[in-house]
Amino acid sequence: MSNIESSKRDSFTSKFGIIAAAAGSAIGLGNIWKFPYIAGENGGGVFLVIYLIFIVLIGVPVMMSEFIIGRRAKQNVFGAFRQLTSHGFWKIIGIMGVLAAFLILSFYGTIAGWTIEYLILAIKNDFASKSAEEINTMFAVFSTSIIKPVFFQLIFMGITAYIVIGGIKKGIEKYTKILMPLLFIIIIYLDITAISLKGGMDGLRFLFQPDFSKLTARCFIDALGHAFFTLSLGMGVLMTYASYFQKDTNLTRTSISVAGTDTIIALLAGIAIFPAVFAFNAEPSSGPGLVFMTLPNIFKLIPGGYIFSILFFLLLGVAALTSSISILEVVVAYVSEEKNISRKKATILTTILITITGILCTLSFGPLNNLKLGGFTIFDIFDKIASNILLPLGGMLISIFIGWKLKRHIITEELSNDGILRIGFIHVFMFLVRYLAPIAIFFVFIHGMWELLIN
Numbered sequence: 001m002s003n004i005e006s007s008k009r010d011s012f013t014s015k016f017g018i019i020a021a022a023a024g025s026a027i028g029l030g031n032i033w034k035f036p037y038i039a040g041e042n043g044g045g046v047f048l049v050i051y052l053i054f055i056v057l058i059g060v061p062v063m064m065s066e067f068i069i070g071r072r073a074k075q076n077v078f079g080a081f082r083q084l085t086s087h088g089f090w091k092i093i094g095i096m097g098v099l100a101a102f103l104i105l106s107f108y109g110t111i112a113g114w115t116i117e118y119l120i121l122a123i124k125n126d127f128a129s130k131s132a133e134e135i136n137t138m139f140a141v142f143s144t145s146i147i148k149p150v151f152f153q154l155i156f157m158g159i160t161a162y163i164v165i166g167g168i169k170k171g172i173e174k175y176t177k178i179l180m181p182l183l184f185i186i187i188i189y190l191d192i193t194a195i196s197l198k199g200g201m202d203g204l205r206f207l208f209q210p211d212f213s214k215l216t217a218r219c220f221i222d223a224l225g226h227a228f229f230t231l232s233l234g235m236g237v238l239m240t241y242a243s244y245f246q247k248d249t250n251l252t253r254t255s256i257s258v259a260g261t262d263t264i265i266a267l268l269a270g271i272a273i274f275p276a277v278f279a280f281n282a283e284p285s286s287g288p289g290l291v292f293m294t295l296p297n298i299f300k301l302i303p304g305g306y307i308f309s310i311l312f313f314l315l316l317g318v319a320a321l322t323s324s325i326s327i328l329e330v331v332v333a334y335v336s337e338e339k340n341i342s343r344k345k346a347t348i349l350t351t352i353l354i355t356i357t358g359i360l361c362t363l364s365f366g367p368l369n370n371l372k373l374g375g376f377t378i379f380d381i382f383d384k385i386a387s388n389i390l391l392p393l394g395g396m397l398i399s400i401f402i403g404w405k406l407k408r409h410i411i412t413e414e415l416s417n418d419g420i421l422r423i424g425f426i427h428v429f430m431f432l433v434r435y436l437a438p439i440a441i442f443f444v445f446i447h448g449m450w451e452l453l454i455n
């Protein structure tokens with residue numbers, strides 16, 4: 001490694017910092033915005049069960065696999081496969097990852113923009129005087145308009161690019177460590193209020209009592225796609241972060257704690273939102289606006305609601321930011337390293353392109369709402385292609401690489417930190433990455449495609 005490279009590679013300050021950054025990538029809009037609405041569209045409890053099974057049996061092993069590859073190769077996804085194998089085929093993981101990152105950041109910017117608008121509404125104390133109906137109307141009017149949603153999207157993308165240009169996100173992890181626990185506390189406070197709402201128990205029942213008659217092919221594919229999306233898996237984000245892990249980082253424990261924290265935050269968000277859905281007569285399946293239409297009603301009720309609403313949307317924005325920088329980083333690393341363009345130029349160029357496609361996603365709630373393919377808007381299509389196709393396929397290839405291609409001694413060395421940690425679970429892990437994860441992903445996939453074709 002050259003000097004320049006090694007100084008660049010050392011720029012993550014602490015061991016905890018880089019792990020916080022990985023958790024910061026995982027925890028984002030996926031947990032608080034997407035999980036409740038996807039669960040709501042897929043029958044609640046039954047979605048939750050499938051999703052949890054996928055997190056444990058597929059998400060955690062694929063995350064461990066990304067960690068093994070990243071820390072071993074100490075490179076981003078392209079360099080990593082180049083170093084660990086002579087076969088050019090594996091490059092496909094990186095290419096699909098770049099494409100997924102492009103699509104995800106396009107629609108991520110839309111929702112992050114909504115978050116900024118809601119932060120401003122909170123500051124103006126706009127929820128306080130409004131009824132549940134008025135809050136719904138407010139969302140409908142805002143999300144279907146043109147100027148404001150696009151404007152806030154531009155702001156968010158600008159901030160994301162600004163941070164990525166600064167190189168490895170120094171300092172960001174410092175804030176993540178303080179701000180994410182704060183977000184956690186606020187959500188718990190919302191939970192307590194939500195549960196005590198009249199009708200709140202119906203919401204909890206919806207989320208926690210699975211009705212297996214609602215099980216559909218779509219539920220499987222959405223749950224799988226969301227497991228990958230929420231854990232930032234399948235496109236090399238965590239591989240890149242792991243390339244900065246230290247020798248003594250426990251890869252297994254880190255995977256479990258990142259996946260565990262991520263899941264707990266999603267559950268806590270669900271516990272706040274579904275009681276409110278039922279108490280204020282909203283539809284669980286109302287789609288991407290769900291969080292924005294329900295939570296303002298809770299803020300109205302709680303002591304200190306004004307301050308908490310501001311803090312909540314602010315922190316949600318920060319959570320979105322720590323995820324969006326990790327997504328943009330994938331595209332920038334590719335363009336700057338593979339195409340030999342300076343980081344700054346690469347960041348500006350890719351941000352402009354992503355923002356342009358992103359604006360299409362934003363407008364697909366308003367003027368472009370009629371532009372549909374198979375009933376899906378541009379926003380939906382970007383999300384489905386990235387989350388339900390590209391990420392699971394990437395994850396399948398990553399687990400096949402670990403299960404069938406990478407030398408076993410490398411896996412053992414990485415998981416045991418060169419023999420220091422006990423790894424009695426290695427057989428279970430190998431079974432999951434060799435057989436269960438790839439086969440399960442394959443079947444969910446074929447099943448989903450089949451349903452799509454015959455419908």
Ligand code: PHE
Pocket residue numbers: 025026027028029030031104228229230231232233235237323324326327
């Ligand atoms: N995991 C992030 C979230 O839940 C989104 C994300 C997806 C980030 C893929 C990186 C890669 O919001």
